[in-house]
Amino acid sequence: MNAAGPNAANIAAMAGIDLPVEPRKRTNFLFDCATPPPLDIPLMINPDGVWTRPEGKHFLTGCSPEPDGPADPNDFDPNHAEFEEIIWPALAARSKNFEAIKVLRFWAGHYAYNTLDQNAVTGAHPEISNFIFANGFSGHGLQQAPAMGRGIAELICHGKYQSLDLTPLGFERILSQTPFKEKCVI
Numbered sequence: 001m002n003a004a005g006p007n008a009a010n011i012a013a014m015a016g017i018d019l020p021v022e023p024r025k026r027t028n029f030l031f032d033c034a035t036p037p038p039l040d041i042p043l044m045i046n047p048d049g050v051w052t053r054p055e056g057k058h059f060l061t062g063c064s065p066e067p068d069g070p071a072d073p074n075d076f077d078p079n080h081a082e083f084e085e086i087i088w089p090a091l092a093a094r095s096k097n098f099e100a101i102k103v104l105r106f107w108a109g110h111y112a113y114n115t116l117d118q119n120a121v122t123g124a125h126p127e128i129s130n131f132i133f134a135n136g137f138s139g140h141g142l143q144q145a146p147a148m149g150r151g152i153a154e155l156i157c158h159g160k161y162q163s164l165d166l167t168p169l170g171f172e173r174i175l176s177q178t179p180f181k182e183k184c185v186i
């Protein structure tokens, strides 16, 4: 079973398998807003990829850096410049309420980024049938975790998916280079 997150390609390589999943660093910032928007805002995503949402009485934010690319999976240093140069200007342009904001906390992690189609790779390898993958969630794995966990459990216990057919996310599309594109990745 390969459930190694951003380290997935290294685990696949142990079996001689090329898995197009790479670590991509993302920094998240928690900020205080001097005059918050009067209404509760939902998750807001700018066309440039800058996003923000309320987090208690504060706000959480991040962006997709440009250029983006493979990162050292052991590098957890937050990229402070992203807030100053990308996020703050974008938020301030979106709303005057976001002009006076102050970073309170920040941290960095890594997306397990599927470079073929930004989507998960699940199920058994077509040629090594006892090697099961749950990889490449590309920044949206938490929300898919319940379905993935159930699907993989069904595959192991019953030899096939029962409640939800996850075969479109299988390894076959990697071999045939047929993307099953996820377009809404932030």
Ligand SMILES: Cc1cc2nc3c(=O)[nH]c(=O)nc-3n(C[C@H](O)[C@H](O)[C@H](O)COP(=O)(O)OP(=O)(O)OC[C@H]3O[C@@H](n4cnc5c(N)ncnc54)[C@H](O)[C@@H]3O)c2cc1C
Binding pocket: 003, 004, 005, 006, 007, 011, 026, 027, 028, 108, 109, 110, 111, 112, 134, 135, 137, 138, 139, 140, 141, 142, 143, 144
């Ligand atoms: C900043 C950030 C924000 C995110 N926001 C969201 C969000 O809002 N919504 C959402 O749905 N998803 C979000 N995600 C993505 C989500 O966190 C991941 O998709 C999810 O955690 C992936 O789960 P996983 O179990 O596949 O991998 P991981 O949680 O990375 O777990 C992999 C595990 O494998 C272990 N491991 C690695 N190599 C080995 C080895 N050789 N031997 C043994 N163990 C090993 C690691 O230590 C780790 O515990 C975000 C990710 C980041 C970085």
